[in-house]
Amino acid sequence: MIEPIYSTITLCGAAIEMKRAGAGRPMLVLHGGGGSPRFLPAMQKLAERFEVFIPQAPGFGGTPVPDWLETIADLANFYLEFLEQFDLRQVHLVGLSLGGWTAAELAVRDASRIASLTLMDAPGVKAPGVEPRDPSLVSEEQITRDTYFNPKLAEDARARARASGNQAAHEANRRLVAKLAWQHRNHDPQLQRWLSRIRVPTHIVWGENDRLFPPVYGETWAKAIAGARLTIVPRCGHLPIQEQPDIFAASVAEFCAEA
Numbered sequence: 001m002i003e004p005i006y007s008t009i010t011l012c013g014a015a016i017e018m019k020r021a022g023a024g025r026p027m028l029v030l031h032g033g034g035g036s037p038r039f040l041p042a043m044q045k046l047a048e049r050f051e052v053f054i055p056q057a058p059g060f061g062g063t064p065v066p067d068w069l070e071t072i073a074d075l076a077n078f079y080l081e082f083l084e085q086f087d088l089r090q091v092h093l094v095g096l097s098l099g100g101w102t103a104a105e106l107a108v109r110d111a112s113r114i115a116s117l118t119l120m121d122a123p124g125v126k127a128p129g130v131e132p133r134d135p136s137l138v139s140e141e142q143i144t145r146d147t148y149f150n151p152k153l154a155e156d157a158r159a160r161a162r163a164s165g166n167q168a169a170h171e172a173n174r175r176l177v178a179k180l181a182w183q184h185r186n187h188d189p190q191l192q193r194w195l196s197r198i199r200v201p202t203h204i205v206w207g208e209n210d211r212l213f214p215p216v217y218g219e220t221w222a223k224a225i226a227g228a229r230l231t232i233v234p235r236c237g238h239l240p241i242q243e244q245p246d247i248f249a250a251s252v253a254e255f256c257a258e259a
Contacts, residue, residue, distance in 0.1 A: 004039045050256070206230065
């Protein structure tokens with residue numbers, strides 16, 4: 001088993017934790033609204049073929065929110081600074097959920113260090129015929145249930161959120177996501193009109209049973225980015241990396257190997 005190396009770095013005035021594991025071409029994973037995840041089995045598999053970097057974004061995990069962090073575009077600029085600080089080139093960029101939105105924003109701005117782009121169940125676009133959900137009108141428990149196809153995984157997630165020591169960070173993440181995404185109804189029309197600027201090989205991975213952002217969102221991303229490949233993961237909700245780790249890791253690794 002590959003054990004990740006944990007370190008703390010300071011970038012843009014923020015001290016953040018980073019996980020790093022594996023060897024090979026670099027892969028930068030941008031986490032979603034729940035903060036940097038545990039080193040999941042899918043990440044273990046990817047670390048067998050790539051050098052995987054998983055930094056926690058400023059403000060997540062209960063860390064102080066820097067004054068400059070107001071939008072998803074700010075996060076994208078932060079990760080561009082990260083790429084420069086570590087001088088990473090020919091990077092496979094993988095964005096998970098909210099991290100996918102951030103990754104797309106990054107690629108529109110500057111893809112010079114990017115070899116490929118993978119977006120997993122990413123908000124950030126407006127899908128035809130779908131009215132964006134207002135999370136403030138839905139209980140947190142219901143959102144967790146809607147995140148997973150497998151009810152047991154939803155219960156496990158609820159238990160982790162309630163666990164001693166996790167609640168404060170969980171609430172801090174939720175407030176920050178509300179500021180960055182919910183207040184903008186989970187999409188950015190300015191980003192959507194410029195997705196044609198993404199010219200690196202792009203892979204859209206989507207849970208077939210995602211109730212938060214149904215697969216029509218994945219189709220919208222795929223149509224907006226020239227040549228994008230769309231992979232629909234069966235029996236899976238919003239988080240293929242957790243719910244179908246073998247399928248997720250294999251499809252991402254295969255795509256990156258071709259890029």
